[in-house]
Amino acid sequence: MSASGADSSGTPLPGPGPVDPAGAAAVLRAAREVLVVGHVRPDADAAGSAIAIATALRRTGVAATVSFGGPDPVPAALGTLDPDGLVVPSSRAPVAPELLVSCDVSSAQRLGDLADRLDTAGGSLAIDHHASFSGFATRHLVDPAAPATVLLVRAVLAELGAELDAVLARALFAGLYTDTGGFRWGGSGALRLGAELVDAGADPRALMRELTGTRPFGWLAAQAAVLAGARREPAAAGGAGLVWAAVDVPTATRFRDQTATVVGQLLATAGDGVAALLTESEPHQWSVSLRGNGSPDLSRVASALGGGGHAAAAGFERAGTRDELLALLRSELDAATT
Numbered sequence: 001m002s003a004s005g006a007d008s009s010g011t012p013l014p015g016p017g018p019v020d021p022a023g024a025a026a027v028l029r030a031a032r033e034v035l036v037v038g039h040v041r042p043d044a045d046a047a048g049s050a051i052a053i054a055t056a057l058r059r060t061g062v063a064a065t066v067s068f069g070g071p072d073p074v075p076a077a078l079g080t081l082d083p084d085g086l087v088v089p090s091s092r093a094p095v096a097p098e099l100l101v102s103c104d105v106s107s108a109q110r111l112g113d114l115a116d117r118l119d120t121a122g123g124s125l126a127i128d129h130h131a132s133f134s135g136f137a138t139r140h141l142v143d144p145a146a147p148a149t150v151l152l153v154r155a156v157l158a159e160l161g162a163e164l165d166a167v168l169a170r171a172l173f174a175g176l177y178t179d180t181g182g183f184r185w186g187g188s189g190a191l192r193l194g195a196e197l198v199d200a201g202a203d204p205r206a207l208m209r210e211l212t213g214t215r216p217f218g219w220l221a222a223q224a225a226v227l228a229g230a231r232r233e234p235a236a237a238g239g240a241g242l243v244w245a246a247v248d249v250p251t252a253t254r255f256r257d258q259t260a261t262v263v264g265q266l267l268a269t270a271g272d273g274v275a276a277l278l279t280e281s282e283p284h285q286w287s288v289s290l291r292g293n294g295s296p297d298l299s300r301v302a303s304a305l306g307g308g309g310h311a312a313a314a315g316f317e318r319a320g321t322r323d324e325l326l327a328l329l330r331s332e333l334d335a336a337t338t
């Protein structure tokens, strides 16, 4: 960032700590080389936010690159959000960028193997909507009331004077649609932004078909096997109940990009209770997705187990056997309901 502590228009840069969208835009305008990242195993909110920021910066002549901490490759469907090829594997991400911008990342650990950039970058800016945001960046635009990080990104793009075209609109719409559960929550503000993005060139039907609407045929049998193994525990979560299922290593490896929607299917059968999908990504390495109805607070449950998230959608990663993880989960769910 410029040594004068001002951006190119002469606006003074905000100090370290919380910033508003105008402050975030000033930080972005002051940098000439930016690495924009989302959390590991990015969803559409993380990927759409990062690609939108980088796209807008590139248009102002800034060298902006997008990357996500490995080891996993970016889900293939997210490529549709990146027509200009801004995403590079983490092994090729700039080692000491002038500015690191993180989108939808609640803690340094969620940067994966790009967490070292917090030390090597000239400065960092986090844009996030997790109540569990840890404060890891030099400057942060964080609003837990925002239903998706893309809403905060939209406000920053407005401050940058970026014109919404189809590339930006598609990236933002993907995150908005996904993180609001298809506009189930987020209220009229999300719907208004959705309308603005559709007017700017996001075609919801085509976009969602590309992101989640096409699957390999073999997934039908694999999904049937996962769902057939689902178990219901009516006494769990203080009597609200738990429905869980597990994905084994071969299925997780072969259908890496397909499993995200399963936890929603479990939740639909859980009444007022909680759903959990336990995915064994490597032997004895688990990634757990939790979904609920807001109570108990699943971000509290996930945080206690080393993860984080929101009240109704959270997750954590942990080593152990399936039954060890289930025992921990039952005990934290009970703790959160008493």
Ligand code: 5GP
Binding pocket: 039, 043, 106, 107, 110, 288, 289, 290, 306, 307, 308, 309, 310, 313, 314, 315, 316, 317
């Ligand atoms: P998902 O189940 O879709 O992967 O994640 C649901 C929510 O929980 C998202 O807000 C996501 O950022 C958060 N989350 C999922 N896994 C983890 C994790 O391992 N650590 C943290 N801190 N948050 C997670």
Ligand code: MN
Binding pocket: 045, 046, 104, 129, 148, 149, 179
């Ligand atoms: Mn998000």
